[in-house]
Each structure stands twice: as C-alpha cells, then as structure tokens.
Amino acid sequence: MNQFWGSSITTSDRHRRGVILVLTGATLWSMGGLLLRIIDVDELTTIFWRAVFAVMALSIYLLWVR
Secondary structure, three states: OOOOOOOOOOHHHHHHHHHHHHHHHHHHHHHHHHHHHHHOOOHHHHHHHHHHHHHHHHHEEEEEOO
C-alpha cells in the first residue's frame, strides 16, 4: 500500500491531508469557472476538455495509489 494511505500515518495526519486535498480540489474547480468566462467556446468543446482533464487526473491518481 502507498505510504500516503498506509497504516503508519496517524488519523490526524490523514484528516489534515484530506482537508488539503479537498481545498485544493475546490480551488482548482472554481478556477475552471473563471477560465471558461475568459475564453469563448461552445458547450461540446467545454465538455470534451473537462472529460480529458478528468481522465488524466483519475489516471494519475490510480497510478499513484497502486
């Protein structure tokens, strides 16, 4: 198991890392809205690129966990 989620990490460390991950995710998600206001593209292009970045993020996460 990865050291990040391993049993050697205390509950408070896991909680702290969880809070950091949630805050980082929320920040990045809200910045995406600002970026969409700046650029002017159609809905299908927006959906496509959101899906591409979601697949990349999930792939990186899955490779990191394993």
